[in-house]
Amino acid sequence: MIFSDLPIDHRIIKNLETAQLRELTEIQKQAIGHALLNKDILAASKTGSGKTLAFVVPMVHRLLSQRALTKADPRALILAPTRELAKQVYMVVRQVIANTQLKANLIVGGENYNDQAKQLKRNPHIIVATAGRVYDHLQDRQLFLNGLELLILDEADRMLELGFSEQLGYIHKLANHRKRQTMMFSATIEQAQIKVMTNTLLRSPQIIKVDAASQPHSDIEQFFYFSDHVEQKDEQLLKLISIDARQQCIVFTATRDDTHRIADMLNEKSMHAVALNGELLQNQRNQVIQAFTNNKHAILVTTDLAARGLDIRNVALVINYDLPKFPEEYIHRIGRTGRAGAKGTALSLVGKKDWQSFEAIKANFVTEATFKTVEGIQTKFSGIKKKHVKHHAKTTKTKKGDKKTTHKPKTKRFKTMESNELGFVPVKRKKVEPPTSENEDE
Numbered sequence: 268m269i270f271s272d273l274p275i276d277h278r279i280i281k282n283l284e285t286a287q288l289r290e291l292t293e294i295q296k297q298a299i300g301h302a303l304l305n306k307d308i309l310a311a312s313k314t315g316s317g318k319t320l321a322f323v324v325p326m327v328h329r330l331l332s333q334r335a336l337t338k339a340d341p342r343a344l345i346l347a348p349t350r351e352l353a354k355q356v357y358m359v360v361r362q363v364i365a366n367t368q369l370k371a372n373l374i375v376g377g378e379n380y381n382d383q384a385k386q387l388k389r390n391p392h393i394i395v396a397t398a399g400r401v402y403d404h405l406q407d408r409q410l411f412l413n414g415l416e417l418l419i420l421d422e423a424d425r426m427l428e429l430g431f432s433e434q435l436g437y438i439h440k441l442a443n444h445r446k447r448q449t450m451m452f453s454a455t456i457e458q459a460q461i462k463v464m465t466n467t468l469l470r471s472p473q474i475i476k477v478d479a480a481s482q483p484h485s486d487i488e489q490f491f492y493f494s495d496h497v498e499q500k501d502e503q504l505l506k507l508i509s510i511d512a513r514q515q516c517i518v519f520t521a522t523r524d525d526t527h528r529i530a531d532m533l534n535e536k537s538m539h540a541v542a543l544n545g546e547l548l549q550n551q552r553n554q555v556i557q558a559f560t561n562n563k564h565a566i567l568v569t570t571d572l573a574a575r576g577l578d579i580r581n582v583a584l585v586i587n588y589d590l591p592k593f594p595e596e597y598i599h600r601i602g603r604t605g606r607a608g609a610k611g612t613a614l615s616l617v618g619k620k621d622w623q624s625f626e627a628i629k630a631n632f633v634t635e636a637t638f639k640t641v642e643g644i645q646t647k648f649s650g651i652k653k654k655h656v657k658h659h660a661k662t663t664k665t666k667k668g669d670k671k672t673t674h675k676p677k678t679k680r681f682k683t684m685e686s687n688e689l690g691f692v693p694v695k696r697k698k699v700e701p702p703t704s705e706n707e708d709e
């Protein structure tokens with residue numbers, strides 16, 4: 268099926284052709300039809316399978332073909348969990364609305380608030396945003412959502428994981444009318460919190476699933492390595508990074524400090540690494556992503572900040588220096604490679620501290636975990652026996668053998684984070700370095 272077969276505005280088709288997009292991907296085939304009928308959608312498909320256009324194309328068509336409900340309010344709001352992803356989605360939107368009268372704005376944290384307020388006065392039709400900043404503008408009445416026709420959540424589960432349910436609930440209330448269409452997309456939608464949120468946000472949704480997240484991604488080769496301690500992880504990392512001159516690698520760590528330490532270590536070996544984490548100033552974050560996207564660095568060392576959604580073509584290798592706390596982030600991290608049909612490799616170092624995460628990942632997202640050893644490096648650690656392990660996530664099997672994950676209730680740390688981003692507490696960030704990366708994002 269090709270885009271020009273779709274009953275959509277010819278300008279969209281032309282813009283897609285300019286971007287050399289012709290054939291629809293599977294999720295696009297399945298989602299666009301329902302979306303064009305103004306149906307609410309909850310959709311899951313693998314990382315790199317083209318979810319962005321699966322919501323942007325029907326969104327733009329609706330805006331071009333139907334009359335606005337109000338004169339001034341935005342007609343579509345797309346939310347993403349990180350500034351970097353919001354920006355990327357915004358670029359896709361820009362591409363698809365080229366040569367139409369539609370205007371779009373990017374409204375994310377870390378950028379000048381007053382400039383954004385001015386932009387909002389010019390009544391953009393489409394807003395791509397992070398939840399925290401859009402919430403601030405709503406509170407300050409720079410923005411009204413009475414006329415909102417489309418609410419789209421990209422990486423919906425991650426926004427809930429980060430504690431944005433309150434903001435989402437608020438946005439929902441401000442735009443709670445029968446003409447609103449809501450769409451939620453992610454590669455992982457099995458978590459318990461998602462169900463609660465979908466019940467509130469979606470009206471008789473069309474549920475679309477292309478390949479279960481529990482099935483291995485056929486374009487990503489995955490291997491695991493036992494590791495005894497940090498020094499050994501460093502040694503293993505140095506040996507495992509093998510990419511050719513045009514390829515790039517992303518290394519994921521648990522802490523912000525480690526992104527710098529490891530990038531420095533790699534640079535000492537002339538490996539052209541750069542660190543990215545939520546502690547950097549926004550203009551530094553922008554510069555790093557821009558430079559990495561333009562292949563000016565071979566290696567990006569980052570936290571879960573870059574786990575979701577980012578589409579960087581040359582990434583052929585992902586290395587988990589530490590495993591993520593939330594098992595589904597594993598799927599998203601490794602999904603930075605093997606995109607749009609390309610092949611990729613994902614390698615994970617598993618030490619004692621990673622074991623609990625490893626078990627949860629294995630139970631939910633990896634059918635067969637293959638362990639390998641790095642040549643010349645001996646390891647003693649070989650896992651922890653089951654009875655000592657406290658599970659992060661409960662796994663239950665359904666009849667068909669699908670696996671479901673139920674998360675423990677949110678920890679206090681998320682509550683703090685939520686209040687911070689809401690602006691209920693002083694904007695200053697706590698001095699204490701957070702032990703993990705979950706609170707990297709907006």
Ligand code: ADP
Nearest residue numbers: 290291292313314315316317318319320578607
């Ligand atoms: P996802 O959100 O599912 O992870 P993206 O929307 O980021 O995936 O798309 C991944 C890559 O696939 C992008 O580089 C995008 O340009 C490309 N892509 C999307 N749709 C198509 C298509 N129909 N044909 C070819 N490439 C596509």
Ligand code: MG
Nearest residue numbers: 318319421576
């Ligand atoms: Mg995406």
